[in-house]
Structures are given as C-alpha cells and as structure tokens.
Amino acid sequence: MILTVTLNTALDVTHRVPRLIPHATHRAAAVTERPGGKGLNVARVLAALGRPVTATGFAGGRTGAAVRELLADCPGLTDALVPCAGPTRRTLAVVDESSGDTTQFNEPGPVIGSGEWAEFTERYGALLAGAEAVALCGSLPPGVPVGAYAVLVRAARAAGVPVLLDTSGEALRRGIAARPDMVKPNAAEVAELTGSREPVQAGRDARRRGAHAVVTSLGPQGLLATTPEGTWQAAPPRPLSGNPTGAGDSAVAGLLSGLVEGLDWPSRLSRAVALSAATVLAPAAGEFDPCTYEELRRKVCVTGG
Amino acid sequence: MILTVTLNTALDVTHRVPRLIPHATHRAAAVTERPGGKGLNVARVLAALGRPVTATGFAGGRTGAAVRELLADCPGLTDALVPCAGPTRRTLAVVDESSGDTTQFNEPGPVIGSGEWAEFTERYGALLAGAEAVALCGSLPPGVPVGAYAVLVRAARAAGVPVLLDTSGEALRRGIAARPDMVKPNAAEVAELTGSREPVQAGRDARRRGAHAVVTSLGPQGLLATTPEGTWQAAPPRPLSGNPTGAGDSAVAGLLSGLVEGLDWPSRLSRAVALSAATVLAPAAGEFDPCTYEELRRKVCVTGG
Numbered sequence: 001m002i003l004t005v006t007l008n009t010a011l012d013v014t015h016r017v018p019r020l021i022p023h024a025t026h027r028a029a030a031v032t033e034r035p036g037g038k039g040l041n042v043a044r045v046l047a048a049l050g051r052p053v054t055a056t057g058f059a060g061g062r063t064g065a066a067v068r069e070l071l072a073d074c075p076g077l078t079d080a081l082v083p084c085a086g087p088t089r090r091t092l093a094v095v096d097e098s099s100g101d102t103t104q105f106n107e108p109g110p111v112i113g114s115g116e117w118a119e120f121t122e123r124y125g126a127l128l129a130g131a132e133a134v135a136l137c138g139s140l141p142p143g144v145p146v147g148a149y150a151v152l153v154r155a156a157r158a159a160g161v162p163v164l165l166d167t168s169g170e171a172l173r174r175g176i177a178a179r180p181d182m183v184k185p186n187a188a189e190v191a192e193l194t195g196s197r198e199p200v201q202a203g204r205d206a207r208r209r210g211a212h213a214v215v216t217s218l219g220p221q222g223l224l225a226t227t228p229e230g231t232w233q234a235a236p237p238r239p240l241s242g243n244p245t246g247a248g249d250s251a252v253a254g255l256l257s258g259l260v261e262g263l264d265w266p267s268r269l270s271r272a273v274a275l276s277a278a279t280v281l282a283p284a285a286g287e288f289d290p291c292t293y294e295e296l297r298r299k300v301c302v303t304g305g
Numbered sequence: 306m307i308l309t310v311t312l313n314t315a316l317d318v319t320h321r322v323p324r325l326i327p328h329a330t331h332r333a334a335a336v337t338e339r340p341g342g343k344g345l346n347v348a349r350v351l352a353a354l355g356r357p358v359t360a361t362g363f364a365g366g367r368t369g370a371a372v373r374e375l376l377a378d379c380p381g382l383t384d385a386l387v388p389c390a391g392p393t394r395r396t397l398a399v400v401d402e403s404s405g406d407t408t409q410f411n412e413p414g415p416v417i418g419s420g421e422w423a424e425f426t427e428r429y430g431a432l433l434a435g436a437e438a439v440a441l442c443g444s445l446p447p448g449v450p451v452g453a454y455a456v457l458v459r460a461a462r463a464a465g466v467p468v469l470l471d472t473s474g475e476a477l478r479r480g481i482a483a484r485p486d487m488v489k490p491n492a493a494e495v496a497e498l499t500g501s502r503e504p505v506q507a508g509r510d511a512r513r514r515g516a517h518a519v520v521t522s523l524g525p526q527g528l529l530a531t532t533p534e535g536t537w538q539a540a541p542p543r544p545l546s547g548n549p550t551g552a553g554d555s556a557v558a559g560l561l562s563g564l565v566e567g568l569d570w571p572s573r574l575s576r577a578v579a580l581s582a583a584t585v586l587a588p589a590a591g592e593f594d595p596c597t598y599e600e601l602r603r604k605v606c607v608t609g610g
Contacts, residue, residue, distance in 0.1 A: 013395075015410055020327050022401070025409040062367045090318075092397055094410060096327070104330040105320055105399060 001078070002046055002256055003131040003161075005124065005152065006039030006057035008109040008141040009081065010091045011066050012286075020096040020103055034286060035070045036091055038166060039137035041249035041286050042256070045275065047076040048288070051257050054078040056127055058120065058141065060110050061087025080127055082120045086110020089141075093245070102245065109141035117144055124152060128159040132260040135252055136175070137166045149175030156180075162259055165211075166252055168192070176210045182259075183211040184252055190216050199224050200231065215255060215272070217248050222273045222300070225265055230305045234269035236277040237299035246286030250275040270300040306383070307351055307561055308436040308466075310429065310457065311344030311362035313414040313446040314386065315396045316371050317591075325401040325408055333399075339591060340375045341396055343471060344442035346554035346591050347561070350580065352381040353593070356562050359383040361432055363425065363446065365415050366392025385432055387425045391415025394446075398550065407550065414446035422449055429457060433464040437565040440469045440557055441485075445476050454480030461485075467564055470516075471557050473497070481515045487564075488516040489557055495521050504529050505536065520560060520577070522553050527578045527605075530570055535610045539574035541582040542604035551591030555580040575605040 012035070015028035035044070043055040059067055059081040067088055071079045089107035096103070112120075128134065134156050136149050145151075149171050156163035157179065165172065165180040168189040176183055176193070183206060191197045194205035203214040203226030213227040222235035254275040258268030274297035278288040317340070320333035340349070348360040364372055364386040372393055376384045394412035401408070417425075433439065439461050441454050450456075454476050461468035462484065470477065470485040473494040481488055481498070488511060496502045499510035508519040508531030518532040527540035559580040563573030579602035583593040 015412070017410070021408075022325050022327060023404075023406040023408050025411065027411050027413065029413075031412050062371055066367055092410065099328075101328040103326075103328050105322070105397065106330065106332050107320070107336050108332060108334075 001052040001054050001130060001132065002260060003054050003056065003127050003134040004039040004043040004046070005134065005136045006037040006055065006138055007112075007144055007148065008037055008089065008139045009040055009057050009059055009064070009067055010036035010089050010106075010109075011063040012036030012091050012093065014093045014095060016095045016097055019098045020094055026094070032284070033066065033070065035067045037138050038249050038252075039135060040067070040071070041246050042135050042137055042252045043077055044074055044286075045250050045253035045288065046257060047074050048290070049253065049257055050076065052076055052078070054080050054127060054131070056080040056082065056120070056124060058082055058084040058110065058112060058116065059088050060084035063090055064088035080123065082116070082123050084110050084112055084116045086112070102243070109139075112141050112143035117148075121151065121155070125155055128156060128161050131161045133162045133164070133256050135164045135166065135256055136180075137249070137252065139167065140171050146170050147174045150178035153178035153180045164252060164256055166248070176206065179210045179212065181212045182215060182255065184215045184217065184248070184255065186217045186248065187219070190214070200226070203231070215251075215269075217251055217276075219244070223251060223269055225269055227265055229265060232265055232269055232302055232304035234266070234273045234300050234302045236273055237296065237301060240277050240280045242280040242282070244280050247276040247279045249286070250279040250288055266302040269302055270297055273300045306357040306359050306435060306437065307565060308432050308439040309344040309348040309351070309358060309360050310439065310441045311342040311360065311443055312417075312449055312453065313342055313394065313444045314345055314362050314364055314369070314372055315341035315394050315411075315414075316368040317341030317396050317398065319398045319400060321400045321402055324403040325399055331399070337589070338371065338375065340372045342443050343554050343557075344440060345372070345376070346551050347440050347442055347557045348382055349379055349591075350555050350558035350593065351562060352379050353595070354558065354562055355381065357381055357383070359385050359432060359436070361385040361387065361425070361429060363387055363389040363415065363417060363421065364393050365389035368395055369393035385428065387421070387428050389415050389417055389421045391417070405548075407548070414444075417446050417448035426456065426460070430460055433461060433466050436466050438467045438469070438561050440471065440561055441480070442471045442554070442557065444472065451475050452479045455483035458483035458485045469557060469561055471553070481511065484515045484517065486517045487520060487560065489520045489522065489553070489560065491522045491553065492524070495519070505531070508536070520556075520574075522556055522581075524549070528556060528574055530574055532570055534570060537570055537574055537607055537609035539571070539578045539605050539607045541578055542601060542606060545582050545585045547585040547587070549585050552581040552584045554591070555584040555593055571607040574607055575602055578605045
C-alpha cells in the first residue's frame with residue numbers, strides 16, 4: 001500500500017453563493033462537506049485509481065469524527081488516523097457563482113500535545129513497515145515541532161520507503177534537509193525556499209538543499225521535474241479552465257503511483273499532469289473524471305530528457 | 306418557566322481575520338462556537354438573568370449535538386430540543402478586525418419531515434402547559450409549513466400563554482394573522498409587512514393585521530412600542546458602538562421577562578433597551594455585561610404614553 005500523512009486534516013466545507021459581498025449576509029444555496037487536507041486528497045485520488053492506500057495523521061472532536069465517517073465511504077482507503085484531543089479544523093470555501101472565484105476561510109487546527117505526537121510517530125513507524133511509498137503532505141497543526149517532516153523523512157529513509165514531501169515555508173525548509181526522494185512545491189513555494197524565481201534554477205537549488213528529485217507545479221503550464229536522470233517539462237494538451245482546488249494533490253497521487261509501478265519519469269509526469277488536469281475540469285473541487293483522465297493521459301506533451 | 310422556540314437552531318461559528326479580502330485565503334486567528342438561532346439567544350439571556358427557561362425547536366446531526374453540548378453549559382436553561390434527521394445548520398460570521406464589520410455565511414438548515422414536524426407540535430403543546438410565556442423566533446427551516454407560526458400562536462392562545470413572535474417575511478405575515486400578543490420586527494421587517502416606512506404608522510398597521518402589541522426595533526434609536534395602552538419610544542442614554550449581533554434577541558428577553566413579572570410598558574422597554582445596549586457593548590457577540598445592563602437600565606429614556 002501507499003501511505004499518506006496528513007497532520008492537519010480538515011473538514012472541507014464548500015458554500016456556493018450567487019455573489020460574495022463583504023459585510024453582507026449570504027445564504028448558501030448548496031453546502032457540501034468532504035474530507036480535507038492535502039494528504040487525504042492524495043489518498044482519495046489513489047483509492048479512486050484502484051491503488052490500496054492508508055491515510056494517517058490526526059483526527060479529533062466532532063469534525064474529526066465527520067472526516068472519518070466520510071473516509072469510510074472511500075473503498076480501498078484504510079483509515080489509520082490517530083485520535084487527538086483538539087477538534088480537527090474546518091475550512092470553508094465560498095464559491096462566488098458570478099465569477100467562479102473562491103474565498104477561503106481556514107481554522108488553525110487542533111493543538112497537538114507531545115504525547116499525541118509521540119503516539120503518532122510510533123504509529124507511523126509501524127505503518128512504514130507495510131508501505132511501498134509515503135507522501136507527507138500539507139501544513140503542521142499547532143504544537144507539532146517545526147522539524148516534524150525531517151523526523152518523518154528520516155524514518156522513511158531508514159525503513160527503505162521512498163518518501164515524497166509536499167509542504168511549504170519552514171516545514172519544507174527543514175524537511176528537505178533530511179533528503180526526501182521527492183518534493184513537489186509550486187513555483188511560489190520553491191521560489192520562497194531558494195530565492196530564485198526561475199523554476200529550472202530553483203529546482204536545481206532545491207535538489208542541492210537535499211531533495212533527490214524536485215517536481216515543481218507550474219499551474220496551467222503543468223509540471224517541471226528536476227531529477228538525477230534529467231529535466232522534463234510536462235504540459236496539458238490544451239488550456240484548461242475550472243477549479244484548481246486539489247489539482248496539486250492529484251499530481252502527487254500520479255507521481256506516487258507511477259513511482260511504485262516503476263514507471264520512467266516521462267510516464268509518471270504524463271500521469272500526474274493528466275490527473276491534475278482532470279481534477280481542474282471536474283465539476284466538484286478535488287474530484288476527477290476517470291474518462292477525462294484517460295483521454296488526457298495520452299495527449300500530455302513531455303519535453304526534455 | 307419561559308419557553309423559547311427555535312425551529313432553525315444553528316451552531317454559530319465566528320472567525321476573526323485581520324482583513325476580509327474577496328478571493329483570498331484567510332487563516333482565522335481565533336475561532337469561537339456558540340449555540341445560535343434567535344430563540345436560543347433569547348433563552349441564554351433569560352437564563353443569564355436568572356429566569357428559568359426551556360428551549361425547544363429542532364437539533365440534528367453532529368452540529369445539533371454540538372449545540373446541545375454547548376447549551377448544557379448554561380445553568381437555568383432546560384434543553385427540550387426535538388431530534389431531527391438532517392444536520393443543524395452552521396453559520397459563519399467573519400469579523401474583519403480592520404473595520405469591525407462582519408460578513409455572514411449561513412447554511413439553509415435541515416429539511417424537516419412531516420413526522421418530525423408532528424412530533425415537534427406535540428412536544429410544544431406539552432411544554433405550553435408549564436409556560437408563563439412563549440417566544441417564537443427566527444426563520445423556518447426547509448420542510449416546515451410556511452404557516453407554522455400561525456399554528457404555534459393559536460396553540461399558545463388556546464392554552465392561555467402569552468406569545469411573542471419575532472420573525473420576518475411570509476412567516477411573519479402568516480403568523481401575525483393568528484393574533485400573537487406581541488411581535489418584535491425591526492424597521493425593515495415591519496416596512497416589508499405593512500408597506501409603510503414610517504415606524505409609528507407601520508406599527509399601527511401591524512396591529513391592525515393582528516398583533517396585540519408591536520415593538521419595533523429602531524437600531525441605535527432603541528425601541529418603539531405600539532400597544533392598546535399607548536405608544537412609547539425608549540432610547541439608550543448615549544450612542545453605542547459595538548457589535549449589534551444578538552441585540553434584538555436580548556430585547557426580546559427583556560420584553561418577555563418584563564411581561565411575566567407584570568411590569569408596565571415603560572419598565573419593560575427600559576429593560577429591553579438596556580439589555581440590548583449591554584449586548585452591543587459586550588466584547589463577544591450575543592453576550593451582555595450584567596454591570597453595564599444595570600447601569601444603563603436606570604438611564605434609558607422613555608417617552609410617550
């Protein structure tokens with residue numbers, strides 16, 4: 001199985017409103033709830049691809065219970081979340097139907113105690129024993145040490161499990177120094193890390209900081225992979241319009257599943273870009289349409305070598 | 306005891322953000338949760354005044370369970386909410402700390418089935434037997450008949466229990482025709498009902514439509530009472546700045562407690578205006594400071610007769 005880690009899971013709530021007007025009262029016409037946090041999104045995409053996946057991280061309170069209830073409806077996904085005392089955060093995405101734009105309101109997440117963090121690292125170690133690959137995704141909730149991802153990367157490497165890190169800021173800076181097999185920043189995150197706004201240069205710099213391979217998401221321009229085997233860029237076959245929420249998480253799912261299947265970089269990137277594009281085109285944020293995915297996968301343009 | 310009815314209870318969530326920027330991502334610095342819906346606010350104020358109060362209406366799902374858990378922390382308040390299958394709505398108030406303004410995002414509420422509505426009316430009938438007064442407050446959740454408040458007003462009158470109705474739109478129009486003892490619209494609601502933007506005229510028109518007495522909230526100008534005994538206006542002693550959320554519900558609590566104590570109209574109005582003002586001045590939305598209340602109560606200016 002593939003293991004995904006989401007330390008700051010979320011209950012993602014989406015409201016659709018005719019128009020967002022600051023300081024007014026809005027009545028949502030439609031409300032949806034989904035399990036959230038980057039690693040849970042990755043896990044759901046992997047499960048939808050038919051790949052066995054285990055999701056760990058923290059879940060607490062009524063919102064945590066709601067997240068776990070929603071995960072129970074995902075066939076192929078094993079819930080290995082560790083209970084915590086504080087409540088799992090909610091995120092509210094307000095979709096303005098007049099413009100299609102989304103305004104996001106995020107709670108900070110539960111404060112994780114040192115005992116809870118110790119319990120998690122023990123559980124994580126046990127889960128690594130059965131994992132083909134592991135993805136460490138998203139922000140750190142309050143209370144988790146800022147060097148947490150470095151600890152988790154080292155444990156994966158010690159267990160011989162390939163590890164992908166998808167985070168930002170100080171958590172990325174600390175985590176990358178522990179030499180993960182792959183990082184997947186976006187252009188802004190890799191620029192913040194390296195100080196370089198030029199993606200090829202920034203990718204090289206990020207490798208120098210410790211990542212074995214760097215896959216930078218360039219938004220509508222697709223993905224740029226900077227690896228020991230070469231440098232590739234993979235782009236969707238046509239400009240896409242839609243909701244980019246979760247597109248990066250779908251790319252991570254594509255990269256990881258390609259890794260465990262032993263695909264070469266161009267094939268991994270084609271899969272990742274097609275999944276990402278199929279997510280942008282799907283009507284619901286963070287979902288993807290399997291037919292669109294299959295159609296796009298054959299048409300992704302990969303250059304480099 | 307006083308009975309309050311909140312058919313569309315809510316879990317009121319408040320986020321404080323430095324500034325609300327449409328289409329941006331906001332991380333709330335502070336998140337608070339309170340039981341919500343007008344009738345629950347009225348009940349909490351009555352309980353804080355030391356008056357025994359029973360709250361009924363619907364609660365369902367995890368949000369309903371959270372509301373009931375929060376109500377259990379209010380001494381003097383008896384929870385007589387009726388379970389429903391759909392989840393109680395959330396409301397999110399986003400407070401922009403740069404301006405103090407609030408942007409509100411409300412869910413519609415659970416769909417109430419006809420069996421649930423029948424169960425509620427039976428419970429309501431039983432609770433009326435022990436009630437000194439009843440307040441019917443707020444919007445109707447989906448599935449509840451639009452004439453619901455007329456049914457509940459008639460049942461209270463048949464049981465000889467004074468009934469106050471605080472709602473708007475079609476629910477107010479239908480409910481007022483059943484001859485409640487009191488309605489408490491704001492200026493906009495009474496204008497919508499009567500077509501008159503002049504509050505004294507609109508109050509008279511609303512009485513002609515069936516209300517025994519009409520108490521119109523005029524925002525910072527206080528309250529206007531149009532009654533068979535005379536017409537009074539009661540205003541706070543000084544202009545107030547603060548958060549008006551819940552101020553109208555505090556006024557209802559003041560009017561109801563004054564009614565059951567047999568106070569005359571000027572005393573009821575002083576209490577209602579002082580409670581309302583103490584709510585505007587309180588740091589947390591919907592709370593009030595007892596000392597501010599006592600101080601203001603002696604200073605409210607009541608004119609008319």
